[in-house]
Structure formats: C-alpha cells, structure tokens
Amino acid sequence: MLDWTLENLSADDVARLRGIYEPLTESVRELIDATIRTEVDAETVAAAKAEIDAATARLRTDQVDGSYGIRFSTDGDQMPWGNVVIGVRNPVAPPLVVEQNESGVFADFHLGAAYEGPPGHVHGGVAALVLDHILGAAATSREKPRLTGTITLRYLRMTRLGQLHAEAAITRRNGVKTFTAGHLADDEGITVEAEGVFIQPRWARE
Amino acid sequence: MLDWTLENLSADDVARLRGIYEPLTESVRELIDATIRTEVDAETVAAAKAEIDAATARLRTDQVDGSYGIRFSTDGDQMPWGNVVIGVRNPVAPPLVVEQNESGVFADFHLGAAYEGPPGHVHGGVAALVLDHILGAAATSREKPRLTGTITLRYLRMTRLGQLHAEAAITRRNGVKTFTAGHLADDEGITVEAEGVFIQPRWARE
Numbered sequence: 001m002l003d004w005t006l007e008n009l010s011a012d013d014v015a016r017l018r019g020i021y022e023p024l025t026e027s028v029r030e031l032i033d034a035t036i037r038t039e040v041d042a043e044t045v046a047a048a049k050a051e052i053d054a055a056t057a058r059l060r061t062d063q064v065d066g067s068y069g070i071r072f073s074t075d076g077d078q079m080p081w082g083n084v085v086i087g088v089r090n091p092v093a094p095p096l097v098v099e100q101n102e103s104g105v106f107a108d109f110h111l112g113a114a115y116e117g118p119p120g121h122v123h124g125g126v127a128a129l130v131l132d133h134i135l136g137a138a139a140t141s142r143e144k145p146r147l148t149g150t151i152t153l154r155y156l157r158m159t160r161l162g163q164l165h166a167e168a169a170i171t172r173r174n175g176v177k178t179f180t181a182g183h184l185a186d187d188e189g190i191t192v193e194a195e196g197v198f199i200q201p202r203w204a205r206e
Numbered sequence: 207m208l209d210w211t212l213e214n215l216s217a218d219d220v221a222r223l224r225g226i227y228e229p230l231t232e233s234v235r236e237l238i239d240a241t242i243r244t245e246v247d248a249e250t251v252a253a254a255k256a257e258i259d260a261a262t263a264r265l266r267t268d269q270v271d272g273s274y275g276i277r278f279s280t281d282g283d284q285m286p287w288g289n290v291v292i293g294v295r296n297p298v299a300p301p302l303v304v305e306q307n308e309s310g311v312f313a314d315f316h317l318g319a320a321y322e323g324p325p326g327h328v329h330g331g332v333a334a335l336v337l338d339h340i341l342g343a344a345a346t347s348r349e350k351p352r353l354t355g356t357i358t359l360r361y362l363r364m365t366r367l368g369q370l371h372a373e374a375a376i377t378r379r380n381g382v383k384t385f386t387a388g389h390l391a392d393d394e395g396i397t398v399e400a401e402g403v404f405i406q407p408r409w410a411r412e
Contacts, residue, residue, distance in 0.1 A: 005325075020248045021241075024255050028234075028241050031262045032297045035227075035234050036274050036288050038265035042226045048261040052233045055254040055261075059237075059244035067319035067326055067367055068242050082242050082322045084329045091238045092298050092320045113273035114298045116288045117339075119211075120273055123290045124354035125338035129331030133323075136330065148330035152358040161273055 009073040021081075021089050028091035029114075036113045085133040096133065096166070104138045104169030104182070111161055122159040124192075127184050130166050131194040138168035139178040139198035146178060146204075151196035159184060159191040168194075176200040215279040227287070227295050234297035235320075242319045291339040302339065302372070310344045310375030310388070317367055328365040330398075333390050336372050337400040344374035345384040345404035352384060352410075357402035365390060365397040374400075382406040 009017070031052070038045070068082025068089060081089035086096050094115075096107040107130075117123025132151055140146045168182025181195040215223070237258070244251070274288025274295065287295035292302050300321075302313040313336075323329025338357055346352045374388025387401040 020251050021244075024251050024258075025241055027255050027258045027262070028237060031234060031237070031258055031265075034262045034265040034269065035231055036293070036296050037269040037272075038227075039268045039270060040265055044264050044267070045226050045230050048264045049230050049233050051257040051261040051264075052230075052237055055257040056233070056237045056240045058250055058254045058257075059240035059246055061250070062245045063240065063243040064245060066243075067322045069322075069325035082319060084321050084323065084332055087242070087322075090242050090320060090322075113288060114296060115290050116273045116275075116293075116296075117290065118351075118353065119275035123335070123339070124342065124357075125335030126290055128334035128338050128357065128359075129329070132331035132334050133329070145324075147324065147364065148359075148361045150358065150360045151330075151334065152356065153334075153354075154356045155354045158353065 005069050005071040007071045007073055007079075009071075009075075009077075011073060011075040011077055014073045014075075014077050014079060018081075018088060025089050025091050032091060032114050033112055085129065096130065098134065098137045104167060104180075105134060106165065106167035107134060108163070108165050110163050113161070116161060118158055120161060122161055122164075124153075124155060127155070127159055127192045128153050128194075130164075131168070131182060131184055131192060132196070134166045134168045135180040135182050135194055135196040136198055138170055138180040138182065139196075144200055144204060146198040146200050149177065149197040149199040151194060154193045155191070156193065157191055160186050162186065171195070176205065211275050211277040213277045213279055213285075215277075215283075217279060217281040217283055220279045220281075220283050220285060224287075224294060231295050231297050238297060238320050239318055291335065302336065304340065304343045310373060310386075311340060312371065312373035313340060314369070314371050316369050319367070322367060324364055326367060328367055328370075330359075330361060333361070333365055333398045334359050334400075336370075337374070337388060337390055337398060338402070340372045341374045341386040341388050341400055341402040342404055344376055344386040344388065345402075350406055350410060352404040352406050355383065355403040355405040357400060360399045361397070362399065363397055366392050368392065377401070382411065 071079040087093045094109045115126045165185045172179040183190045184192040277285040293299045321332045371391045378385040384404045389396045390398040
C-alpha cells in the first residue's frame, strides 16, 4: 500500500508553498550543473562546499522523516513535488511538465550536463526514465493510479543533450491493463521508441 | 561520433582531482535530499538559497563549455565523472559503483528521497535507469563500447526506497550484438527484471 497524504491546505496555501520552495529547487538545479562543469581550484571548491554545507544545515533544522511522498490539498490539488521526473521540489527532476492534447500526453523539456551518458548525449537510462513516466502518464487518470507492468524501449540513435520532446498515447485497454506507446525526440526526430503495459494495482480497483 | 577526451593527467593527478571534487559532489547530494525534505519557513529558505547561489557563482567562475564528457588520463584511467548513474562529479548519480564477479557485474547502492515515484518507493523509470546502466556494463569492455539497442523491463512489484542491489550478466553474443539480462532487488528479493540487446557502434568496430 501507498501513503497518500491529505494535507490541511487550501489551493492558496499550495500556491504560497510552491512560491517558497520552487525557487530553492531551481537554485539547486543550477548548482548541480555548476558542480559537474566547474574547473575552479581546491581553495574555491572548499569555499563553495562550506556555503553548501551551511545551506543544508539550515534546511535540515526542520524536515519530514523519509521521502516527500504525494500529498493532496483539501481542494484536491495533487502535489507530487518530490517526484524524480516532475517534482517541483526535487532538484533531480528536469522537471517535466506533462501536458495533455487530443491524442494523449506530451512534454517539452531541456536535459543538460546532469543527464549525460555517452559524451554530449543523454544516458540511455534517462531516456527510459522519461519514457516510463510519459507512458505511465498517458495510462493514468487522477482517480485511477496505474503502475508499470512492462516497458520495452528501442533505441534508434543517440539523443543529444539539449531541448527534447516526449509524447505517449493509449493504444489499447484490456481490463486492469492499459497499453501505451510513445517516443523521445530531439530536433532531428525520434531517437527512442517505447511501449508499455500499465496495471491498475489491486488496492486502487475499488 | 563521440568526443572521448584525452587529458594530460597522470594517475596521481586523477586521484588528486577526485579528492578535490568528490567531496563537493557529496555535499550537493546531501543538499538535494534536504531541499526535498525541508519544512523550514520562507526566511530560512531565502537564507539557504542565497548561500547556494553564492556557491554556484564561485563554481561558475571557471567551467567547461557544455557537459563533462568522458575523459582519459595518459595512464589510461577512464573518468566518466559526469555520468548520471556512476559519475563521481555528478550529484544526480547515486552513484553506483559497478563491480565485477565471476558471472557478470553488480552494484549495491542506496536510493533516497531524490529517486521517488510512488510514495516511499523508487520511480519505475529510475529502476529502468539503473538496469539500463548495469545491463550495458555487463555487455561492455573498455576497449569495445556498446550502446543500448533495446531493453525490456518487467516490474514484479514496487521497489522500496533504501538499500538496493542490481546485477546483470551476458546471456548470448551474436556478432556486434551482446544480449544481457539482470534484475533489481531490495531486501525482500527481486522487484524488476530486465533484458537488453547492446550494440557495438559502427565507429567502434575497428
């Protein structure tokens, strides 16, 4: 079972919290990029590290136990803010903003140095991370969560770091199973194709 | 084509550089965790954000253009330090330390709040990220790089955040294709199974 937390928060509260924490997350994303790419000397690294450790200590003076989870406001707003793909409070998330259109879901996003595998290119596993999320989003409605059953990825060529597009749509439904397919693309076209089966967990079938 | 950079560095230089930058990366990993889990007030967030932005500015005074790439020392040490799964300079990487045994490769590692999908559990796409890397590592030798052709993942159950194990081995070879299989496990057993085909790129066949 999963712990979906209901917070005593209005939509205004949610917006206020997002206004506090999202800029912090964006600053940490910048820091991640700088940490990978910096060539400053040991002394400068030590000064930066001291500032980072001070910031971490401040933030840890009051924190939740364990991970963020998925919280809901009293107005029904879903707050998957710790999610590694879409979380507005997770600096590891690019983050993707998943949008809906007539045929399914899509996201346009940027992947920089933090997502590298082969030099200058997106790690094949990051393509899988993004596509698992997008295919799952195509299969899921808010009322009926679905989890990945199987997913298959075909890599047509390497994906350059930079501005990317991912999309997915439902291809078939069969009881508790929803079949979706989609792809990742850079500005020269499709780089990775995916298909998946997403399953409504037993505890979510009522 | 890929840019594999040969640096004019000895093994000692590599060790010295790692000693400078790896602790910085570890500090940023702690900061990522604190950023997701913190509940401090707006004033404290602002103070932490100012320290983080100051650190980023210091680090950016001298940095490489673009991503880190994969560099080699003159002694042949490979430095995939920007890699999103194993990079010792990439705060997004857990990082995995991939080890070899008689049957193939494995890694024991910890995934915390930064890798969450379902509440308290590893994002299905992160399982795919880790398994793509481990299956690829099983297929690859230093002399003969291989890239993912296809990979299929079967999710048996959700994977709890915490201490995890992944392993993979070669199941078959056929010309430029290497077939590998493996799994992800938590302390109660296997959670995700994977199989993949990894292909030696044309430019690496000479």
